[in-house]
Amino acid sequence: MNATLDQTRVDAFGATLADTINRAGLALMISLGHRTGLFDTMARLPAATSDAIATEAKLSERYVREWLGAMATGNIVEFDPDQRTYRLPAEHTALLTRAATPNNFAAAMQWVAVLGHVEDAVADAFRHGRGVPYSAYHRFHEVMAEESAQTVVAVLFDQILPLVPGLMDRLATGIDVLDIGCGSGRALAAMAARFPRSRFTGYDASPEGIAAAAAEAKKRGLANLRFAVQDVAALPERGAFDLVTAFDAIHDQAQPDAVLRNVAAALKPGGIFLMQDISGSSHVHLDKSHPFGPFLYTISCMHCMSVSLANGGPGLGAMWGKDVALRMLAAAGFGPVRVESLPHDPLNFFYITTPAR
Numbered sequence: 616m617n618a619t620l621d622q623t624r625v626d627a628f629g630a631t632l633a634d635t636i637n638r639a640g641l642a643l644m645i646s647l648g649h650r651t652g653l654f655d656t657m658a659r660l661p662a663a664t665s666d667a668i669a670t671e672a673k674l675s676e677r678y679v680r681e682w683l684g685a686m687a688t689g690n691i692v693e694f695d696p697d698q699r700t701y702r703l704p705a706e707h708t709a710l711l712t713r714a715a716t717p718n719n720f721a722a723a724m725q726w727v728a729v730l731g732h733v734e735d736a737v738a739d740a741f742r743h744g745r746g747v748p749y750s751a752y753h754r755f756h757e758v759m760a761e762e763s764a765q766t767v768v769a770v771l772f773d774q775i776l777p778l779v780p781g782l783m784d785r786l787a788t789g790i791d792v793l794d795i796g797c798g799s800g801r802a803l804a805a806m807a808a809r810f811p812r813s814r815f816t817g818y819d820a821s822p823e824g825i826a827a828a829a830a831e832a833k834k835r836g837l838a839n840l841r842f843a844v845q846d847v848a849a850l851p852e853r854g855a856f857d858l859v860t861a862f863d864a865i866h867d868q869a870q871p872d873a874v875l876r877n878v879a880a881a882l883k884p885g886g887i888f889l890m891q892d893i894s895g896s897s898h899v900h901l902d903k904s905h906p907f908g909p910f911l912y913t914i915s916c917m918h919c920m921s922v923s924l925a926n927g928g929p930g931l932g933a934m935w936g937k938d939v940a941l942r943m944l945a946a947a948g949f950g951p952v953r954v955e956s957l958p959h960d961p962l963n964f965f966y967i968t969t970p971a972r
């Protein structure tokens with residue numbers, strides 16, 4: 616061993632790495648617990664054997680037992696070795712089930728598997744530098760829709776829209792609303808159902824996202840809602856909307872500056888731009904204190920930055936941060952910007968502004 620090494624520091628770092636690989640494994644298993652419905656099942660059951668849990672969940676007992684091994688050794692479920700029963704404590708249920716939305720961490724764990732699916736392509740991109748296209752990602756829109764249900768839809772009427780004084784009343788009276796990069800359109804569908812006098816448009820470049828959004832709107836009979844496949848870097852409307860929203864849809868753009876200019880132009884005079892975007896600071900040393908810093912830089916490198924680069928964009932990355940966002944909003948023609956945080960969503964800031972003209 617090198618005599619200049621501080622062995623205590625080496626040992627501490629080794630313990631950190633051991634903890635990291637254990638937790639990485641748990642992240643995948645928690646994702647599986649979400650996808651298979653096992654957490655929802657366990658929340659309904661008292662302490663139960665792997666047989667009883669598998670029967671209730673309609674799953675293979677052998678798989679369920681191995682999964683429970685990970686959950687028990689990871690202190691996510693409690694195991695009674697005498698009774699051979701497993702129990703999900705109420706305090707963990709509160710953060711792992713569909714009923715726990717918007718606090719369901721298990722849904723967010725799916726991102727680890729989504730990113731793992733593109734590891735080969737991202738490793739290649741480290742060498743050629745040309746990014747990884749949206750089309751390479753598996754289950755992206757499905758997982759994003761679940762995230763939107765948690766971080767946006769669940770608190771849309773109680774917390775997000777009230778950030779703009781009077782906006783709920785204007786929506787009730789009837790205004791024109793555009794959501795850019797709307798993905799599967801869950802936020803718009805919720806607004807269209809709640810405010811039948813307003814008119815809602817959703818644009819996304821993804822035919823898959825728009826197909827899911829349009830199918831849902833049709834199923835719910837929402838006549839005041841339309842979706843279209845549209846590159847928002849070439850947004851055609853001018854002075855057409857009272858409100859434009861962008862939920863987590865600016866930082867991964869190929870032409871974010873053009874998109875922001877288009878939003879300013881598409882708004883009516885006095886119209887509002889409400890932008891939810893990742894709560895980075897624009898400075899790595901400040902991001903060190905962000906509770907999700909490593910995860911956000913990871914998802915940025917393996918998705919947000921990569922999809923922008925793949926389309927010839929600047930690759931702003933998810934952690935472009937507040938300083939850069941404010942600079943770009945000003946350059947695009949917006950006036951003063953209010954930046955808000957909401958307690959349910961430490962991952963994002965909410966920017967509220969109007970065109971300066």
Ligand SMILES: C[S@@+](CC[C@H](N)C(=O)[O-])C[C@H]1O[C@@H](n2cnc3c(N)ncnc32)[C@H](O)[C@@H]1O
Nearest residue numbers: 759763796797798819820821846847848862864
């Ligand atoms: C991170 S996702 C957010 C989706 C949605 N707003 C939500 O919260 O679930 C970003 C979305 O922006 C879309 N997008 C990216 N570039 C676009 C462009 N130039 N025009 C339209 N949509 C775009 C992607 O297809 C994707 O659905």
